[in-house]
Amino acid sequence: MSLSGKTAIVTGAAQGIGRSIALRLAQDGANIVLTDVKTDKLAVVVKEVEALGRKALAVTADVGDREQVYAMVQQAADTMGQVDIMVNNAGIVQVSSILDATPEEVETIYRINVQGTLWGIQAAAKAFKAQGTPGKIINACSMAGHESFPLLGVYCSTKFAIRALTQTAAKELGSLGITVNAYCPGIVGTDMWDFIDRRMVEETGAKPRETYNKFVGGIALGRAETPEDVAALVAFLARPDSNYITGQSIITDGGIVYR
Ligand SMILES: NC(=O)C1=CN([C@@H]2O[C@H](COP(=O)(O)OP(=O)(O)OC[C@H]3O[C@@H](n4cnc5c(N)ncnc54)[C@H](O)[C@@H]3O)[C@@H](O)[C@H]2O)C=CC1
Numbered sequence: 001m002s003l004s005g006k007t008a009i010v011t012g013a014a015q016g017i018g019r020s021i022a023l024r025l026a027q028d029g030a031n032i033v034l035t036d037v038k039t040d041k042l043a044v045v046v047k048e049v050e051a052l053g054r055k056a057l058a059v060t061a062d063v064g065d066r067e068q069v070y071a072m073v074q075q076a077a078d079t080m081g082q083v084d085i086m087v088n089n090a091g092i093v094q095v096s097s098i099l100d101a102t103p104e105e106v107e108t109i110y111r112i113n114v115q116g117t118l119w120g121i122q123a124a125a126k127a128f129k130a131q132g133t134p135g136k137i138i139n140a141c142s143m144a145g146h147e148s149f150p151l152l153g154v155y156c157s158t159k160f161a162i163r164a165l166t167q168t169a170a171k172e173l174g175s176l177g178i179t180v181n182a183y184c185p186g187i188v189g190t191d192m193w194d195f196i197d198r199r200m201v202e203e204t205g206a207k208p209r210e211t212y213n214k215f216v217g218g219i220a221l222g223r224a225e226t227p228e229d230v231a232a233l234v235a236f237l238a239r240p241d242s243n244y245i246t247g248q249s250i251i252t253d254g255g256i257v258y259r
């Protein structure tokens with residue numbers, strides 16, 4: 001119960017990795033503010049958090065909209081009394097070649113992945129500062145934030161950007177007692193990978209599941225990552241054990257990308 005009495009905000013918490021992070025932080029004692037654009041699915045995760053004996057608050061918000069992010073963090077602080085941990089998990093993927101990427105696609109993914117993370121860092125850091133408390137900011141990066149992959153170039157560039165934001169925020173906020181780190185998963189079989197696999201079929205003529213299986217086949221530990229594997233790293237970054245770590249984008253991919 002190392003997070004007992006703490007409040008964590010998790011964005012993109014309605015499903016996939018965000019849901020698992022919310023449940024793991026709740027198991028570790030934290031009350032959870034869950035935010036996403038999928039209101040119905042959020043309601044299910046609220047019940048799951050409450051079943052673990054923690055308080056849960058769902059706030060529908062689009063992380064790409066700065067005002068909505070600030071309002072969500074304020075609502076979290078007002079309802080829970082304080083916020084201590086911010087997990088900027090929400091993100092989307094796109095599959096297109098460098099030659100085919102369109103302005104609309106690029107604008108959308110940068111608005112959600114890059115600006116969404118930036119607004120989350122800003123709003124959380126300002127809340128910690130106003131409270132006069134230290135805090136932990138934890139961003140979703142990817143192994144694709146360390147190495148780029150064909151047809152995922154624009155997505156990878158957003159994750160490289162998140163690594164840069166993580167380093168800079170760590171340098172700027174360290175004197176306030178705020179740590180800023182990122183988790184970098186590998187191949188996690190969520191809706192995101194279903195989408196990547198479908199688009200790879202369209203783009204390359206690969207058979208369904210062929211791209212996913214090829215990536216999984218390259219993992220040193222011999223299996224795909226689970227959302228719970230990712231949540232375990234996030235839980236470490238959220239608890240005092242990681243207090244002397246900041247500015248790091250830590251790979252958890254079972255052995256694909258080595259840094
Ligand atoms: N699945 C994977 O293999 C990997 C995922 N990641 C990252 O982990 C994070 C979570 O990914 P998954 O759970 O796999 O994806 P997912 O697609 O299953 O879930 C993403 C969640 O984010 C929410 N979301 C999307 N746009 C939003 C917005 N504008 N505002 C608020 N919420 C929004 C969605 O509604 C959804 O609930 C993402 O940042 C992703 O880039 C990183 C490496 C690998």
Ligand SMILES: CC(=O)C(C)=O
Nearest residue numbers: 093142143144186192
């Ligand atoms: C989805 C993702 O982050 C990959 C392929 O690394």
